[in-house]
Amino acid sequence: MIEFKPMTRNIGAEVTGVDLRKPLSEDEVHTIRQGWLKHKVLFFRDQNINDEEHAQFALRFGDLNIPAFNKDQSSAIHRLDQVDPKGEGGDEWHSDNTFEPEPPMGSLLRCLVIPSVGGDTMWANACMAYEALSPPIQRLCDELTAMHDITGSMRKAISKGHKYDLAEMQAKWPPYERPVVRVHPETGMKSLFVNRASTTRLVGLSDRENEALLPYLIDHIRSPEFQVRLTWRPGTMAFWDNRSTQHYAVADYTERRVMHRVTIAAFDQHKA
Template sequence: MIEFHPVTKHIGAEVTGVDLRKPLAPEEVATLREGWLRHLVLFFRDQHIDDDQHLQFALNFGTLNHPAFKKDSSSPIHVLDQTDPKGEGGDEWHSDNTFEPTPPMGSLLRCVQLPSVGGDTCWANTYLAYETLSPSLQRLCDELTAVHDITMSMKKAISKGHPFDLEEIQAKWPPIERPVVRTHAETGRKALFVNRASTTRLAGLTDRENEALLPLLIDHIRSPEYQVRLRWRPGTMAFWDNRPTQHYAVADYTERRRMHRVTVNAFPEHQDGA
């Protein structure tokens, strides 16, 4: 029987009673989806699966999202293989690819190899980040939109030696404006939807107003009571909802860390138009 064991009060649960090496029955998929929507990020321990099993599990929950940039464009598996992660972009709070016309619904990240110490990942609940704002600030945010731009992330990657063509990428993904507060298509709850990696400004506000308000909103999700921190082990998989969460990859290691990720888009009936 599938069971969910909460890790914190507000976000994260370990899942037992499921073997990801095997195809899931429809009722198992439904149970996992309900638990995922409730806990926002699920942790599966001791799941020593291969890439094909990883992919097949992911496709129970959405359609394949092809990451905006990765080394091997022919594979649906995005390999994150790092020994020097500081400043790569994962080490700041973010939601994945909010600069895309339709940001991915979620990601399934599997641990393959770890450094001897370090390499944890944190997630934050952005429902709570919105709900704990004052009512007056909530009303203001409900009316605002923000600009999301790939440029900041790409400049960091290029500075770390990645051979990306900035102008080509900017042409493919121009800046896009989207609501500061996102309503989840499946739960109906509102979440704060700005992040340090991609959000460049609040539309319609002056520079001075942006300098005051945007950092406040971005930093608001850093409160520990909104967060969960995962200590990985080989064979651990995390499956998170990208819509009401942000995550942070702790860059505290200098040995090899190798993770495999599949990113999924929402099925049409679960899209919210953000």
């Protein structure tokens, strides 16, 4: 029987009673989805699956999304093989690919190789971050939009030696305006939807107003009561809701760390 063991009071649960190497029934998929919506990020331990099984599990929840950063645009598997990740962008609080017109609904990250110490990942409950704002700030944020831009992330990747054509990526993914407060299409919950990796400014506000408000909103997600932290081991997979969370890859290691990730397309493209 599938069970969920909460990791903190506000976000994250470890899932037991499921073997991802085996086909899942519709009831099992429904149970996992409901647990995912409730806890916002799920952790599966001791799942020694391959890339095909990884992708097939993701497909039970929606169409696959191929991220802009994938060098191989024919593969849904994004391979993260890092030794010195500091400053590459994962070590900032963010939701995945918010610069896209339709950011992914969710991501499934699987651990293959982990350093002897370090390399944890943290997630934060963006719904709780919104709820913790005072009512006047909530009302202000409800009316605001913000620009999301790939440029900052690309410049960081290029500075770390990754081979990308900045102008080509900017042409493919021009800046996109989206609400500061996102309404979850399944739960109806509101979440704070700005992040340091991609959000460049609040639309309609002056420079001084942006300098005061945007950093506050971005940093607000760092409150510990919103967060859960995972220590990886090979065979662990995390499945998070990109619409209601942000995450942070702790860049505290200098040994090899290998992760494979699959992302799921936006909800309006969902097949179920």
